[in-house]
Every structure is written in C-alpha cells, then in structure tokens.
Amino acid sequence: MKSWPEVYIPTIDSKFDTPNLQLFNSHSRKIEKLPSKKTFRMYVCGITPYDSTHLGHAATYLSFDLINRYLRAMKSEVLFVENITDIDDPLLVRAARDGINWQDLADSQIELFRSDMTSLRVLPPKFYIGAVEAIGLVTTKIEELKSAGAIYSVEKDLYFRVHSDPDFGSRSHLSVDDSLKIFAERGGDPDRVGKENPLDSLVWLSKRENEPGWPSIHGEGRPGWHIECCAIALGYLQPDPQDEYLIDIQGGGNDLIFPHHEMSAAQARVSTGKDFARMYVHTGMIGLNGEKMSKSLGNLVFVSSLMQSGVNPMVIRCALLMQNYAKDRMWSDDLLAQAQKFIVDLTLHLSQNECAPTQDVIQNILNALSNNLDTETVFTILQQWIKDCQNGDIGGKPGELSRALDALLGLAI
Numbered sequence: 093m094k095s096w097p098e099v100y101i102p103t104i105d106s107k108f109d110t111p112n113l114q115l116f117n118s119h120s121r122k123i124e125k126l127p128s129k130k131t132f133r134m135y136v137c138g139i140t141p142y143d144s145t146h147l148g149h150a151a152t153y154l155s156f157d158l159i160n161r162y163l164r165a166m167k168s169e170v171l172f173v174e175n176i177t178d179i180d181d182p183l184l185v186r187a188a189r190d191g192i193n194w195q196d197l198a199d200s201q202i203e204l205f206r207s208d209m210t211s212l213r214v215l216p217p218k219f220y221i222g223a224v225e226a227i228g229l230v231t232t233k234i235e236e237l238k239s240a241g242a243i244y245s246v247e248k249d250l251y252f253r254v255h256s257d258p259d260f261g262s263r264s265h266l267s268v269d270d271s272l273k274i275f276a277e278r279g280g281d282p283d284r285v286g287k288e289n290p291l292d293s294l295v296w297l298s299k300r301e302n303e304p305g306w307p308s309i310h311g312e313g314r315p316g317w318h319i320e321c322c323a324i325a326l327g328y329l330q331p332d333p334q335d336e337y338l339i340d341i342q343g344g345g346n347d348l349i350f351p352h353h354e355m356s357a358a359q360a361r362v363s364t365g366k367d368f369a370r371m372y373v374h375t376g377m378i379g380l381n382g383e384k385m386s387k388s389l390g391n392l393v394f395v396s397s398l399m400q401s402g403v404n405p406m407v408i409r410c411a412l413l414m415q416n417y418a419k420d421r422m423w424s425d426d427l428l429a430q431a432q433k434f435i436v437d438l439t440l441h442l443s444q445n446e447c448a449p450t451q452d453v454i455q456n457i458l459n460a461l462s463n464n465l466d467t468e469t470v471f472t473i474l475q476q477w478i479k480d481c482q483n484g485d486i487g488g489k490p491g492e493l494s495r496a497l498d499a500l501l502g503l504a505i
Contacts, residue, residue: 093176095220096206099213099502102495104165108455111462113162115341116418118349118372119263123464126340126371131169131332134160135325135369136217137344137352140177141201142186145208146392147412147423148345148378148385154409154502155375155417156343157214158465161500165458173328174217175321176202178224179314181279184303194304208395211405213502219328223315224306229323230315231308234295236363246286248298248311252319254291257358263372264350275351279317293355295319318355325368326360342369346418349374376420378412385423393423406503407431413467413501438474438497439505441481442490448480450488454496461500470501 104110114125126132136156139149163170177183178198187194209216223230234250237243242256254260261271272282272290282290294316299305305312315323331338338360342353349372357368377384380391398408411431415421441447453473460469477493497503 093178093202093220093222093225094206095216095218096210096214097216099215101161101164101215102499104454104458104496104499105492108458108496110162110166110458113159113166113462114464115159115371115373116464118346118374119369121265124371126163128166129168129340131171132163132341133329133331133339134163134170134172134341134343135321135329135339136172136174137321137348138174138176138220139201139205140180140182141198141205142183143387143392144201144205145395146385147395147408148392149205150208150212150395150408151378151412151417152343152345152375153209153214154212154412155465156341156373157502158413158417158461158467158500159341159343159373160215161502162461162465165500171329172215172217173219173221173325175226175324176205176220176222177317177320178202178222179304180223180317204396208399211399212395212409213405213504215502221324221328223320223324226320226324226327227306227308227315229327230295230319231310233319233323233326233359233363234310237295237359240362242359242362243295244288244292246284248313249294250296250310251287251292252295252316252355252359252362254289254293254355254358257361259361260358261354263357264354266350271350278347278351280351291351293318293351295359318352319359321352322356322359322363322368325356326364331364331366337367337370338364339368340370341373342371343373344375346374346376346420375417379420379422381424382422403428404432404435406505407435409502410435414471416468417465434471434475434478435503435505437478438503441478442494442505444481444490446486447488447490447493448477448483448485450477450490450493453477453488454493457496457500467501 112125117124160170187197242253296310297313299312360368456473460466
C-alpha cells in the first residue's frame with residue numbers, strides 16, 4: 093500500500109548538542125533513555141479506516157512524528173513501519189450501516205488519512221502496510237506459533253494461548269478481572285464457549301456468511317487484529333539478530349496497551365524467543381470541551397473538517413503539541429485560538445531581519461524534547477522568545493530558528 097509523500101527535514105547545525113532521547117516506557121513505568129544507535133526500529137499502530145482522521149488519531153501520529161524527527165536529529169536512521177487495519181469487524185459494521193461497499197469505505201478513508209498526514213507534515217512510514225496485503229505474513233506467523241504449541245482451534249477459528257508467554261500481562265500491569273473487562277470492551281470474546289482461557293486471542297477467523305475471506309493454509313478467512321501487527325512489525329522491520337529486543341519502539345494510543353500491545357508482544361515473544369520492544373510508548377486520549385471524544389458520543393472533531401473551515405494545518409499541529417503527549421487532554425475553541433495567536437506571533441518575528449537571540453532557544457528546545465518530548469516547556473521557551481522580540485531584543489538568527497522548528501516540531505513557518 094502506498095504511503096504519503098516524503099517531507100523535507102532541514103539539518104540541525106552540529107554546534108548544537110542533541111542528548112539521547114528519553115521516553116516514558118509503559119512496560120517499566122519509568123522514563124528511560126534510548127541508547128545511541130545507528131538505526132532505530134519503530135512500529136506505530138495505524139487506523140481502522142472508517143472514521144479518519146479525528147483529532148485523537150492526529151495527536152497520536154504527531155507524537156510519534158516528534159520521536160521520528162528527534163531520532164533523526166540524533167543522526168540516526170529510523171526504520172518506521174505503520175499498519176492499516178483494512179479488514180476488521182468495525183469497518184464491516186460501519187459499511188453495512190451506511191449501505192456502502194466495505195472496500196470503497198476503506199479506500200476513501202485511507203486516501204483521506206494520507207491527505208491529512210500530508211497536510212500536517214507527518215513523516216511517512218517507510219512501509220505502510222494493510223492487513224489484507226499482509227495475510228501471507230500472518231499465516232506464516234500463525235504456523236510458527238502452532239509449532240510452538242501456542243495455537244488451538246475453536247470450531248474453524250484459531251486462537252493463541254496467551255499463557256504460552258510466561259510474561260503475559262507484565263506489559264499492561266492489569267489484574268485478571270480488569271483484563272477480562274477491558275478485553276470484552278475492546279474486541280475480545282472472553283465468553284466464547286470452547287476457549288481454553290477467556291483471554292486467549294483470535295488469530296484467524298474462518299469465513300462467515302456474507303463477509304470477506306481469503307484462502308490460506310488455515311482455510312478461508314481473515315486475520316485477527318493482534319497477530320496482524322505482530323506479523324507486519326516483524327516482517328517489515330527485520331529485527332537485528334544482535335539486539336536483545338526485536339524492535340526499539342512500539343507505539344500507539346494508551347487504549348492499545350491492553351489487549352492489543354500485550355497480545356502482539358506475547359505472540360512475538362513466543363514465536364521468536366525474544367522480547368518484542370525496548371520501549372512501549374503511548375499517547376493520551378483527546379477529549380472535547382470537558383468530555384471524552386468518542387464515536388459513541390458523536391463528538392469527534394476531524395482534521396479535514398477543521399481545514400475545510402479555514403484552519404491552517406500548522407495551527408492544528410501546534411494545538412495538539414502544546415500539551416504533553418502522554419496526558420489525556422482536552423481540545424477546545426480556546427486551545428485552537430491560543431495556537432492561532434501563537435502561529436501568527438511566531439511567523440511575524442521569524443520574518444524579521446532582526447530578532448531576539450536564538451542559539452540558547454534552540455539548545456533549550458532540544459533539551460526539552462529529549463526529556464520525554466516535553467513540548468509544554470518547548471512552547472514556554474518559544475513564548476518567552478516572542479516576548480523578548482517584542483521587547484526589542486536582537487542578536488538572533490531567525491532563519492536558523494525557523495529551520496530548527498521545522499526539523500524538530502514539523503512547524504513550517
């Protein structure tokens with residue numbers, strides 16, 4: 093599946109120090125420092141294409157875009173893979189509700205997502221892979237798990253024995269009761285008769301009447317959600333056999349911690365014998381005017397709708413980055429207005445021949461970003477620089493700061 097166009101990234105001058113990036117690891121529940129590496133492998137879970145691109149989506153992909161940009165500023169290569177779940181129950185349900193072909197719905201939403209990512213200047217993944225095109229990888233991964241004794245059948249469907257991974261549950265830190273509750277809420281089937289363990293996860297769904305299916309050695313059917321990401325990540329990121337971890341960063345919203353990332357990691361561990369990710373990094377949820385933003389409440393705000401109403405995509409990007417990525421946070425008209433004013437003021441002072449000193453500003457931005465993407469501090473630094481400009485301070489290099497903001501924050505001013 094095609095990705096979206098490449099984005100030019102200006103070079104950060106070598107006179108600036110780029111500390112190793114520290115991120116909050118959901119597994120250890122600590123902020124940890126990434127090692128110095130020539131190549132980082134990052135997998136970010138993509139959308140199911142039936143309601144793209146709402147602000148929750150955008151906030152997640154902007155956060156991992158900052159990680160991508162910072163690692164490149166460290167002079168590392170980033171091998172970035174993102175999936176798209178272009179066959180799953182929610183997509184089929186939405187298509188049936190709206191009376192349209194599920195493939196047409198998926199294609200239209202995927203194209204809208206690409207367009208939105210392009211407008212927001214998100215760096216594209218090297219591989220953007222749909223579940224359908226990865227069915228071969230999925231069936232091979234299921235065979236590996238079967239060889240490890242981790243697969244069993246319920247009627248014609250195949251399930252993964254979660255406790256074939258002795259560390260199952262360690263990444264999400266949930267009690268069994270909480271795990272069962274969340275599993276049922278997020279696509280699991282704990283009450284299905286015939287399962288060995290209520291938490292065992294579906295890896296292959298045999299074809300149902302009036303639903304799509306694909307031929308495979310497991311019979312006609314389609315992949316489960318968790319095995320899709322496990323197979324795509326390992327198939328396209330090509331883990332380094334010398335590394336103790338298969339990949340460096342597994343990313344997504346915090347609603348993926350369980351069951352999705354726990355299940356994918358367990359499947360990877362059982363099929364390879366190695367820990368899946370060095371770090372599990374998760375973004376907070378976006379609410380609207382004090383309420384949770386959700387499909388069920390019907391209060392989703394879409395990137396495309398904001399842009400159609402005349403909002404500059406750089407303002408959207410700015411607004412979503414002004415608060416820390418890991419926090420659950422609110423979108424509001426006031427936040428949008430703050431971001432609009434900030435972009436206007438920043439643009440004004442970056443367009444002048446003279447501006448306040450910039451060297452320490454750029455270094456302090458690098459320091460803040462290295463500290464778990466502390467964008468709140470970054471914007472405080474920039475607000476102070478704007479005030480210094482307004483007070484008549486001079487001696488800075490507006491072009492140098494502009495290039496740094498483009499490279500690190502993706503703000504093309």
